[in-house]
Amino acid sequence: MNTHIPDPELWExxxxxxxxxxxxxxxxxRKYKIDFCCNGDLTLDSAAQRRGVDPSALEHALEVLGSGVExxxxxxxxxxxxxxxxIQACYHEAHRRALPELIMLSRKVEAVHREHPKVPAGLSDALRQMQSDLEEHMTKEEGILFPAMRQGxxxxxxxxxxFRHEHDDQGTQLRLxxxxxxxxxxxxxACRSWQALYVGTAQLAEDLMEHIHLENNILFPRFAATESPA
Known part of the structure; x- marks a missing residue:
């Protein structure tokens, strides 16, 4: 049995x-509900404590990574x-495809099942606000930020x-x-429309978390020197 203990610096x-x-x-x-996008600056130890996650389970899950991802x-x-x-192909376009359908489904579910105690009242409004905010955000990235990055x-x-501040707002919307x-x-x-709504909304949330992570933790840090004061 492999009893290898990962480098202690992992927790730092x-x-x-x-x-x-x-x-x-x-x-x-995502499995352990650790926020790696908007709260990506927390150490692994701090994030586990904040979420109330069993440290040994999280440690083991990270230890065994590698098989199947080569x-x-x-x-x-x-x-x-x-x-x-x-980012543009896998996330910007995915958000633009997903949100109109999810808004339509949420309106339908909220109307048809308005008397149900578990109806997600207010979900369509939340999704419409997210669509508006995301479209403005992505348009600025595509029209201003990304071209500047490409041109050096x-x-x-x-x-x-x-953009990081806007990502924080998007994180708040995800929690909503x-x-x-x-x-x-x-x-x-639950009817099929309700099932489709939750499957689609969960996928949207997963995609948006990954989108924010790629920008906050990989892309933006590459250009930190560009934005440093002279």
Missing amino acids: RTVGDIAATLPGATAVF GAAVPAEMSSDELIDH ADKFDISTSD LESLTDDFTLPEG
Whole structure:
């Protein structure tokens, strides 16, 4: 039996750094509800304590990573241009595809099941606000920030710290979605529309967490020197 104990420095590293450099770590963090995107600056030890996670279980889950992920794309090893392309194709476009359908489904579920004690009242409003905020955010990235990064600009018109603040707001919106849906838990006998709504909203939340992580913990730090005071 393998009783290898991981390097103790693992607990001193931030969850954002671990998520960025250890393939498969983001799935582990999602399983244990460790926020590796908006709170990626917490050390692994602090994040586990804050969430009330069993440290030994989290340690073991990270220890066994590696099998089954060989050959997988590692965003931290991509060039900045490749990473930007990846973010736009896999996350920006995914959000734009998903949100209109989820808004429609949530309106339907809230109307048809308005008397149900588990109805996610207010979910459609929350999703519409998220759609509006995300579209503004992504448009600024695509039109201003990403082109400046690609061109190696000496200074950005909008600081990445502004985008990080918006990411924090998106994290708050994600927690609202979790609250309104009881952590995406379906009631007994939920109709197919309700099932599709929660499956889709859970996927949106997972995608957005990964999106924020890639920018906060991998892409933005590469340009920290660009934004340092002269």
